Amino acid sequence: xxxxxxxxxxxxxxxxxxxxxxxxxxxxxxxxxxxxxxxxxxxxxxxxxxxxxxxxxxxxxxxxxxxxxxxxxxxxxxxxxxxxxxxxxxxxxxxxxxxxxxxxxxxxxxxxxxxxxxxxxxxxxxxxxxxxxxxxxxxxxxxxxxxxxxxxxxxxxxxxxxxxxxxxxxxxxxxxxxxxxxxxxxxxxxxxxxxxxxxxxxxxxxxxxxxxxxxxxxxxxxxxxxxxxxxxxxxxxxxxxxxxxxxxxxxxxxxxxxxxxxxxxxxxxxxxxxxxxxxxxxxxxxxxxxxxxxxxxxxxxxxxxxxxxxxxxxx
Amino acid sequence: xxxxxxxxxxxxxxxxxxxxxxxxxxxxxxxxxxxxxxxxxxxxxxxxxxxxxxxxxxxxxxxxxxxxxxxxxxxxxxxxxxxxxxxxxxxxxxxxxxxxxxxxxxxxxxxxxxxxxxxxxxxxxxxxxxxxxxxxxxxxxxxxxxxxxxxxxxxxxxxxxxxxxxxxxxxxxxxxxxxxxxxxxxxxxxxxxxxxxxxxxxxxxxxxxxxxxxxxxxxxxxxxxxxxxxxxxxxxxxxxxxxxxxxxxxxxxxxxxxxxxxxxxxxxxxxxxxxxxxxxxxxxxxxxxxxxxxxxxxxxxxxxxxxxxxxxxxxxxxxxxxxxxxxxxxxxxxxxxxxxxxxxxxxxxxxxxxxxxxxxxxxxxxxxxxxxxxxxxxxxxxxxxxxxxxxxxxxxxxxxxxxxxxxxxxxxxxxxxxxxxxxxxxxxxxxxxxxxxxxxxxxxxxxxxxxxxxxxxxxxxxxxxxxxxxxxxxxxxxxxxxxxxxxxxxxxxxxxxxxxxxxxxxxxxxxxxxxxxxxxxxxxxxxxxxxxxxx
Numbered sequence: 001x002x003x004x005x006x007x008x009x010x011x012x013x014x015x016x017x018x019x020x021x022x023x024x025x026x027x028x029x030x031x032x033x034x035x036x037x038x039x040x041x042x043x044x045x046x047x048x049x050x051x052x053x054x055x056x057x058x059x060x061x062x063x064x065x066x067x068x069x070x071x072x073x074x075x076x077x078x079x080x081x082x083x084x085x086x087x088x089x090x091x092x093x094x095x096x097x098x099x100x101x102x103x104x105x106x107x108x109x110x111x112x113x114x115x116x117x118x119x120x121x122x123x124x125x126x127x128x129x130x131x132x133x134x135x136x137x138x139x140x141x142x143x144x145x146x147x148x149x150x151x152x153x154x155x156x157x158x159x160x161x162x163x164x165x166x167x168x169x170x171x172x173x174x175x176x177x178x179x180x181x182x183x184x185x186x187x188x189x190x191x192x193x194x195x196x197x198x199x200x201x202x203x204x205x206x207x208x209x210x211x212x213x214x215x216x217x218x219x220x221x222x223x224x225x226x227x228x229x230x231x232x233x234x235x236x237x238x239x240x241x242x243x244x245x246x247x248x249x250x251x252x253x254x255x256x257x258x259x260x261x262x263x264x265x266x267x268x269x270x271x272x273x274x275x276x277x278x279x280x281x282x283x284x285x286x287x288x289x290x291x292x293x294x295x296x297x298x299x300x301x302x303x304x305x306x307x308x309x310x311x312x313x314x315x
Numbered sequence: 316x317x318x319x320x321x322x323x324x325x326x327x328x329x330x331x332x333x334x335x336x337x338x339x340x341x342x343x344x345x346x347x348x349x350x351x352x353x354x355x356x357x358x359x360x361x362x363x364x365x366x367x368x369x370x371x372x373x374x375x376x377x378x379x380x381x382x383x384x385x386x387x388x389x390x391x392x393x394x395x396x397x398x399x400x401x402x403x404x405x406x407x408x409x410x411x412x413x414x415x416x417x418x419x420x421x422x423x424x425x426x427x428x429x430x431x432x433x434x435x436x437x438x439x440x441x442x443x444x445x446x447x448x449x450x451x452x453x454x455x456x457x458x459x460x461x462x463x464x465x466x467x468x469x470x471x472x473x474x475x476x477x478x479x480x481x482x483x484x485x486x487x488x489x490x491x492x493x494x495x496x497x498x499x500x501x502x503x504x505x506x507x508x509x510x511x512x513x514x515x516x517x518x519x520x521x522x523x524x525x526x527x528x529x530x531x532x533x534x535x536x537x538x539x540x541x542x543x544x545x546x547x548x549x550x551x552x553x554x555x556x557x558x559x560x561x562x563x564x565x566x567x568x569x570x571x572x573x574x575x576x577x578x579x580x581x582x583x584x585x586x587x588x589x590x591x592x593x594x595x596x597x598x599x600x601x602x603x604x605x606x607x608x609x610x611x612x613x614x615x616x617x618x619x620x621x622x623x624x625x626x627x628x629x630x631x632x633x634x635x636x637x638x639x640x641x642x643x644x645x646x647x648x649x650x651x652x653x654x655x656x657x658x659x660x661x662x663x664x665x666x667x668x669x670x671x672x673x674x675x676x677x678x679x680x681x682x683x684x685x686x687x688x689x690x691x692x693x694x695x696x697x698x699x700x701x702x703x704x705x706x707x708x709x710x711x712x713x714x715x716x717x718x719x720x721x722x723x724x725x726x727x728x729x730x731x732x733x734x735x736x737x738x739x740x741x742x743x744x745x746x747x748x749x750x751x752x753x754x755x756x757x758x759x760x761x762x763x764x765x766x767x768x769x770x771x772x773x774x775x776x777x778x779x780x781x782x783x784x785x786x787x788x789x790x791x792x793x794x795x796x797x798x799x800x801x802x803x804x805x806x807x808x809x810x811x812x813x814x815x816x817x818x819x820x821x822x823x824x825x826x827x828x829x830x831x832x833x834x835x836x837x838x839x840x841x842x843x844x845x846x847x848x849x850x
Contacts, residue, residue, distance in 0.1 A: 056745055074748040086742035090764045090843040099760060103750040133843065153750075 002029035009062035037200035040210030079155030140171035272297035381810030392814035400619035413566030627796035634720025642728035650736020712794035724781035731773025735766030775834035
């Protein structure tokens with residue numbers, strides 16, 4: 001039995017007769033202190049997956065379990081870092097983190113709380129910005145605050161929902177290093193949701209692709225055995241990294257092609273309309289506009305298209 | 316420093332003065348001057364143009380209360396209102412003065428009276444002279460036109476007579492006359508008609524001209540009358556002061572009663588028999604009661620405009636607070652629960668458009684039901700005990716006005732609060748869920764703070780609506796305040812009170828503006844996203 005599990009989980013929305021399944025039969029097992037990255041295209045249901053793990057959303061079928069017990073709702077045990085920071089704009093950095101600390105550790109007195117908050121602000125290198133409001137901070141700094149807030153709750157599982165995708169490349173690299181550093185210092189179970197193969201390989205022990213939605217599910221995982229600490233520049237020349245990256249990228253691209261091929265052919269039959277011919281001076285519609293003519297034109301058109309498809313299939 | 320000032324201006328919504336500050340710090344003088352021209356000079360010029368137009372157009376319309384007052388007249392009226400207020404305050408103080416203070420004040424008053432009396436006398440004499448002169452002036456200026464008028468009238472009368480005799484001759488001719496004679500007669504009659512009309516018109520024109528000259532202002536007379544009136548008013552005021560500092564002075568009266576009491580007590584000690592003693596004891600009791608009443612007596616000051624403004628502002632705040640206490644919790648409930656929102660929406664939609672003029676009488680009667688006897692009501696005592704309302708003479712009319720304000724102004728706050736709470740960021744709610752915040756922690760830590768900017772936008776609109784409603788409510792309910800002042804001035808109907816109504820326009824506008832500014836500042840202080848606020 002794993003630390004955090006998803007067993008045959010399916011989630012969908014809409015009424016029964018017109019249902020869209022987002023996730024179908026998802027199985028995931030994360031071991032304690034493991035760093036797992038889930039990678040997928042946008043719109044494939046990554047956020048739904050994270051919401052399931054956090055307990056913000058309930059599965060339609062299947063179960064979410066943590067240490068064997070079913071997850072019934074959100075809890076500070078599974079800290080989540082949102083893609084768009086979710087900081088409370090009317091509170092300072094200190095206030096945002098303090099709110100979390102207050103509700104998770106009600107037993108702390110004021111001094112302990114302050115000390116605890118200061119430690120986590122320090123951990124993400126934001127001590128000079130303690131008294132700033134979120135809007136006075138850059139995107140990277142805001143995400144650090146969000147990370148510090150989640151870490152300060154001392155969760156046993158850290159869920160990172162595309163935490164870096166809204167940031168520019170430089171800040172992103174910076175924060176990746178930061179996350180690595182913090183994880184090295186204080187190992188815990190992490191599930192990272194991302195759309196960046198490099199990021200996944202840099203941070204995670206295991207990379208699991210999510211297939212294209214609807215009916216997305218988790219594919220077989222790629223074990224990332226690259227040695228830690230990983231250096232982003234040196235890594236680029238590591239043959240194993242190159243191999244893994246090529247394999248994952250190839251797999252994902254394959255998914256993309258497959259998804260396109262699977263898409264239902266929804267060619268709409270267009271009426272074959274021709275402009276009226278006024279040159280002859282007669283105001284009668286030209287021949288092509290009669291019902292029969294349209295049917296004929298369509299038949300010819302469809303026949304030629306069918307040939308094309310067959311041709312491309314042969315090729 | 317510079318940036319602190321600029322920030323303060325920004326928060327106060329006074330960005331207009333931003334370039335002035337920047338100019339003082341020598342920042343890009345050319346740009347700043349251009350901005351000053353655009354945002355300060357042009358508005359000032361517009362205002363001056365408005366005053367000029369007003370000054371021109373006002374006197375051209377004559378009403379039952381005289382001409383529409385010009386800006387200068389309105390300014391004088393404002394000064395008059397303030398003088399009245401100050402004098403009433405001084406009178407009130409005088410009544411309570413005692414000891415050396417009273418002596419000093421009395422000496423001052425006496426000195427002023429002796430100083431003024433001869434001046435007033437001269438002014439009165441001068442006024443009489445000027446009146447005579449004015450009459451003379453009028454006579455001389457109308458003499459010419461009068462003569463002309465008379466001459467014309469005589470001339471026309473004679474002409475008319477002459478024409479009549481001519482017509483008579485023509486009429487006589489038609490008897491046994493020819494067709495031509497009859498035509499001539501008809502033509503002559505028509506011509507006479509036209510001629511008479513022309514003459515009447517001419518006479519009327521002359522008469523109008525004469526009355527225009529008669530009605531024309533004679534500036535020396537107006538000036539003399541004003542001087543004399545002002546002096547008389549001041550003298551009357553000083554004489555009243557003198558009364559308050561002498562005969563009617565509270566302290567003096569108390570001393571008087573005390574000496575009387577002492578006398579009575581010594582009489583009681585030496586009373587000859589029981590009946591006399593009883594009589595004296597009764598007198599003592601009466602005098603003691605008298606003393607107690609005297610000790611609490613003050614000058615019953617009439618309401619002056621500044622005092623009425625004060626009362627109006629307090630009244631609008633009472634209404635505003637009541638409205639907020641109702642609207643904010645209801646708004647939060649609406650925002651939190653779709654069911655509650657659905658339940659209450661018809662009520663909001665139905666009552667929101669109802670005019671204050673309808674609410675007021677209803678509320679007035681309902682409030683009256685709670686306060687059957689205004690002179691002895693526990694409810695009114697509670698209101699009067701509220702700090703800030705002491706001395707405001709809270710009466711049913713005041714409460715009804717305040718509640719009308721509340722009834723009409725709660726809607727914007729209610730709707731905005733509901734909107735603010737309902738449109739809270741889903742992510743913030745997710746944070747609350749992950750932190751497992753309880754209902755109240757979620758309410759006070761997440762929901763209310765995030766709804767505050769919209770809530771304050773609603774409060775700001777509410778206060779503006781409340782202020783507008785209040786004036787009408789006071790006018791209808793006769794609750795002492797600006798509205799009552801306007802109504803009294805309207806009923807008075809003199810040209811002076813007409814001008815004072817114009818003063819009220821500016822007072823109400825200025826206070827409304829000030830209240831709005833205060834709300835803007837509050838709104839800026841609570842708004843966290845730094846979103847600009849409409850001005």
